[in-house]
Amino acid sequence: MTSRYAVFGHPVAHSLSPKIHAAFGRQTGIALDYQAIDVAVDDFHDALEAFARAGGRGANITLPHKQMALVLCEHLSERAERAGAVNTLIRTEHGWDGDNTDGAGLVRDLTERREFDLRERRTLLLGAGGAAHGVAPALLDAGIGELFIINRSPAKADALCDALGQPGRVHSRYWSDLGNQGAFDLIINATSMGRDSLTMNLPMALLAPRALAVDLSYGEAAIAFLAWARSAGCKHVVDGLGMLVEQAAESFERWHGVRPETDPVFDSLQQRSAALATAD
Ligand code: ATR
Numbered sequence: 001m002t003s004r005y006a007v008f009g010h011p012v013a014h015s016l017s018p019k020i021h022a023a024f025g026r027q028t029g030i031a032l033d034y035q036a037i038d039v040a041v042d043d044f045h046d047a048l049e050a051f052a053r054a055g056g057r058g059a060n061i062t063l064p065h066k067q068m069a070l071v072l073c074e075h076l077s078e079r080a081e082r083a084g085a086v087n088t089l090i091r092t093e094h095g096w097d098g099d100n101t102d103g104a105g106l107v108r109d110l111t112e113r114r115e116f117d118l119r120e121r122r123t124l125l126l127g128a129g130g131a132a133h134g135v136a137p138a139l140l141d142a143g144i145g146e147l148f149i150i151n152r153s154p155a156k157a158d159a160l161c162d163a164l165g166q167p168g169r170v171h172s173r174y175w176s177d178l179g180n181q182g183a184f185d186l187i188i189n190a191t192s193m194g195r196d197s198l199t200m201n202l203p204m205a206l207l208a209p210r211a212l213a214v215d216l217s218y219g220e221a222a223i224a225f226l227a228w229a230r231s232a233g234c235k236h237v238v239d240g241l242g243m244l245v246e247q248a249a250e251s252f253e254r255w256h257g258v259r260p261e262t263d264p265v266f267d268s269l270q271q272r273s274a275a276l277a278t279a280d
Pocket of ligand 1: 063126127128129130131132151152153156190191192193198
């Protein structure tokens with residue numbers, strides 16, 4: 001029987017994960033069935049159990065279910081526990097094991113594919129939701145310098161700071177004080193503003209010379225933030241497509257024990273999105 005895998009989200013029709021996993025499966029010769037399953041929050045638990053009964057062996061979890069997935073797991077990896085969110089489920093005889101591959105995916109994209117050195121970078125993280133929780137621990141482990149977290153609701157920035165547990169290195173700041181924080185070598189947009197076609201008002205002086213600006217979204221959702229970074233003179237701008245492919249590869253390896261080659265899959269998705277942008 002072909003093993004069943006899926007990405008659960010709401011909405012999820014736009015997800016590139018089925019394409020990515022199908023490409024990894026072809027490349028490694030592993031037969032798999034990977035579907036996108038759209039399920040509302042109230043139905044998520046039941047849908048996941050039905051999926052397991054129908055032969056579901058693993059799942060990716062995206063908005064808005066990442067925190068709920070954490071609660072449903074029998075066992076969590078250390079990185080899922082630190083992130084407080086699960087994006088990868090692995091079926092075992094006891095139930096679901098939960099992992100979070102987002103942070104590792106981001107760091108691998110930035111350091112291996114694009115060959116940026118993250119060490120000692122004074123870093124600004126915009127947002128304190130699920131995406132910010134997923135990447136912050138991995139960025140600290142990758143050796144960034146001080147980390148400043150800013151969020152519309154300040155209490156969530158404070159809570160993420162506390163959860164990261166590195167006072168002296170990790171700080172929360174008010175959005176209104178952004179102009180007084182000096183320049184940053186790495187700025188990461190982990191808010192969902194771009195998904196709502198909103199632009200954020202950021203001071204131009206935030207970017208240090210040779211700064212790197214990263215939006216965790218890709219496609220249209222990343223346009224506004226990366227356009228701001230370019231207009232502020234930033235030459236190194238990166239969207240979240242590479243992170244998406246790398247986190248998928250980490251999930252694939254957890255499920256199948258084989259690490260796929262990510263470059264061909266990333267290249268073909270990037271060409272496709274460039275072609276779509278030109279067609280617009
Ligand atoms: P995700 O999993 O993508 O992080 P999320 O957990 O809903 O989604 O988090 C969304 C993030 O974008 C939060 O940091 C949110 O700020 P709040 O915690 O204050 O809600 C941020 N965000 C969303 N819309 C925003 C807006 N219009 N202005 C500023 N921040 C916004």
